[in-house]
Amino acid sequence: MNVASTIARARRHVRLARQNDCTVGLVPTMGALHAGHASLIETARENCVFLAVSIFVNPSQFGPNEDYENYPRPMEKDLELCRQLDVDMVFAPSANEMYPEKNLTWIQVEQLCENLCGASRPTHFRGVTTVCAKLFNIIQPDYAFFGQKDAQQSILIRKMVKDLNMPLEIVVCPTIREKDGLAISSRNKYLTPDQRKDAPLLYQSLQKAQQLIQSGQKDPDKIRREMEAVLKKSAQINIEYLEIVNPDTLEPLEILTGPALIAIAARLGQARLIDNIITNKP
Numbered sequence: 001m002n003v004a005s006t007i008a009r010a011r012r013h014v015r016l017a018r019q020n021d022c023t024v025g026l027v028p029t030m031g032a033l034h035a036g037h038a039s040l041i042e043t044a045r046e047n048c049v050f051l052a053v054s055i056f057v058n059p060s061q062f063g064p065n066e067d068y069e070n071y072p073r074p075m076e077k078d079l080e081l082c083r084q085l086d087v088d089m090v091f092a093p094s095a096n097e098m099y100p101e102k103n104l105t106w107i108q109v110e111q112l113c114e115n116l117c118g119a120s121r122p123t124h125f126r127g128v129t130t131v132c133a134k135l136f137n138i139i140q141p142d143y144a145f146f147g148q149k150d151a152q153q154s155i156l157i158r159k160m161v162k163d164l165n166m167p168l169e170i171v172v173c174p175t176i177r178e179k180d181g182l183a184i185s186s187r188n189k190y191l192t193p194d195q196r197k198d199a200p201l202l203y204q205s206l207q208k209a210q211q212l213i214q215s216g217q218k219d220p221d222k223i224r225r226e227m228e229a230v231l232k233k234s235a236q237i238n239i240e241y242l243e244i245v246n247p248d249t250l251e252p253l254e255i256l257t258g259p260a261l262i263a264i265a266a267r268l269g270q271a272r273l274i275d276n277i278i279t280n281k282p
Contacts, residue, residue, distance in 0.1 A: 017050035026141035061127030190271035198234035205230040
């Protein structure tokens, strides 16, 4: 496995793969790799001849007072997992390599970044889409793999790729969960043991919504109230948002007549957790 810390070296490895007509896949990550990342890498490995994983804690997607400085960076552990999963190249640049001078060019997907996580993190998705565009330009993959847990991120990136005619396909893979339903996340490490016991209530509230829809409920307000009742079983859970939206436009739905994205963000102590499901037509 090759480890590239510079853009030039990463491009050289990809260029050599292209000379052999290899299909190139990219799994963009911020490191602290876990079972969710491993699932993305395994899916990419099955579908691509040359597989690159990027490990870069992107400063431009962190807002003031967020956890950029404290974000976990277990690089050696991450590299060992990539070796075990037969990754061909890890691109692990420094912040100075990716942003050598003040960045004046930003990519922002309008409208789609304004609600859900974008409402409380107004510059977050600008940083996400910009760094993904940079990674796509550097690696030039045929496929890039993202997780459904970060649904809004995947929707924005897919729209960016479509609008800018980028020559790659975005593949969104299922959320990987613990046995009790909690979506696996690097930020779960911030949970205390007591908070960890209550964290599965997020997924339980989503399951409740799914049950209501399957039984014929079409009123989003009634579904939200039932979900809130599940979450209020814990006094530690502070709901940031609980929304039922169109899975393409992210606009709130007034009545359920087709697929819906049900998304939630909540805080438990220092941890900000997100989760979602996409329901089928009732």
